[in-house]
Amino acid sequence: MIYGFIGTGNMGRTLIEAFIRSGKLKPSELIISNRTKSKAEALAKSYPGLRLASDNRETVRNSDVFFLCIKPGEFRNVLDEIRDAVREDQIAVSITSPVMVADLEAWLSARIAKIIPSIANAACAGNSLFIPGSRLTRENRDHLRDLFGAISQPLMVEEVHTRVASDLACCAPAFMAHLMEKLADAAVEETGLPRETALSLVTRMAEGLGRLLTEGGFTLETLQERVAVPGGITREGLNLLQKDVGPVFNELIRLTHAKYEDDIEKVQNSLFPKMKK
Template identity: 70%
Template sequence: MNVGFIGTGNMGRTLVEAFIRSGKLKPSDIIINNRTRSKADRLAETHPGLRIADNSRELVRETPLFFLCIKPGEFRPVLDEIRETVRSEQIAVSITSPVMIRDLEEWLPAKVAKIIPSINHAVLAGNSLFVPGNRLTADDQQMLWNLFSAISQPLRIEEEHTRIASDLASCSPAFFAQLLESLANTAVKETGIPQSSALSLVNQMTQGLARLLAEGGFTLQSLQERVAVPGGITREGLDLLNKEVSPVFHELIQLTHAKYDHDVKKVKHSLGHTAKKNM
């Protein structure tokens, strides 16, 4: 089965390479198109056999399943381009959280789903967030679930929880990478430990933490309890983090939701205005 990817930016490329790495798709199964042709060329050079469509319409004509791996502001021109080419038996998957399934179903005759990926898929890990549209059959849903099971652990969510689930599954790797980098850099400034040593310690700790949670039988809570003995240094550190860092996460979630609401309104205005003109 040919699978198309409209958009080969950071996440589009991650998906393409994850599916190839997992063996679920061969390069020859994949057709891509990108607004900046050079990005598509580089991806095709890395994976011989991968095909590049000259435009999005050509890609849609040749694929029963295609992914919209584009930014919210790019949906209107892309949908304008492909809507007359899309067929009712096709499946269109958006990976962009602020674009609502109902709006896509008004624009396209295809069966629609929203699946939010994560950078973790690059190592065939993490959750993919699965929101099926109303037209998907049970077989369609199973096919998509099986596809993403090769690169992730799919998790079905309600569309109203897309933002918070994305914060936890998709944004958190960057959030925690920054926190860990800050921890290492602060250690360097406060103690003079070589930066290479500090970063190595943090990286190895992170890998071990992941294994403890995945293979060691620990939960987040039980791990804290095991390390933080009463009256010890770790307990004092945890008390400080609970006091000073926890409020930051409240602000973080409020910020991401405010940005999400803003993007949803912008997309709805763009798509809703054009959809009414074409009804």
Template identity: 50%
Template structure:
């Protein structure tokens, strides 16, 4: 099976490298291109056997499974490029959340899926969200998820929950990293501990907490209960966080959803010429 990638920017390159490093794919199975072709060439220099294509059309014609790792604004041009190089047997996987399954099914005859990866896939961890169009068969789903399982936990979600699922799994690492950053900055400012030591402690804590919440059998609520003692230091810290932070998360979700809906409208305007108010 040949797997193609249109787009080798941040997330496209993460997927390619993770698939190779995990053993899910050999470099010889991969053909890739990018608008700035030198980015794809650098991957080929690192992974001998990886083929660099000179056009979107070439990648599409050579691939059995094609990942579209591009920005929403680039979809119209890319779909125009590949439309005559694909047929009903081709598997097309978009990693761009505002581009809906129905958008792609209207414009291409292929089997369409959407996969939302995470930067955590770079270390062969975290989730990938899997959303399937009606043309994807059970066998197609098994093939894709077997490949993704080498780098992540593939989780099927409904497209209506794409945004919130992405907030939790894909945007979440950035949100959690921001929390860790601010925790470290406060620790340094208030106590004089070195930034290096505080960062190491907080990072190891984050790793261990993730394990407790996945393989350790704890839920977020039960973990808090296990660590804190009524009237103790942890309980007092949790009280402050409940008071000061609770509303932030509601605002965060409202904001990401509003931005997502705006992006979906822009995609439809670009692909179908609809009016955006």
């Protein structure tokens, strides 16, 4: 099969490289196009055999499965461009969360799926979020699960839960990296510990934490119980975090959802302008 990628920005490139590095796909099985051609050209040079299309229509015409790895605001132009090149037997996969499956099915005759990747997929880890469209057959679903199973643990979610699932699977690596950096910086500011040492300590800690949770038999709760003995330093720290940090995450979820709803409205106004006031 041939897999097309429209868009080779951050996540498009991440997926392409993850599929190749995992051994699941060969460069010769891929065809790509991008609005900024120099990015696609650079990627093609990095992986000999990877085919560079002259435009998005060529990508679609030569693909069995094609991925829409583009920003919400770009969908109207791209869908206008490719619409009459799409076939009913193709699978079209959007990785953009605020673009609804039903809206894509109204635009394209292909079998639609929405699959949201995570930066963790670059290390063949983490989840990918799978929202199947109504036209996907069981064989189509199995094929996509097998494909993404090479670089992630695919998780079926309801589209109504796309945003919160994305917060936890896709945005959280950046959120957690920020918190780790702030923890290291606080250690530097309060004690004079060299920043390079502080960053190394929290990075290695995160590596070990991941292994404890995935391979070591710990849960988030039992790990805290093991480390935080009553009356100890860790317990005092956890009490402070529970009081001051907990509410921040509630506010964070509310913020991401508000942005998500706004993005959905903008996309739908773009795709169906006559239906909107």
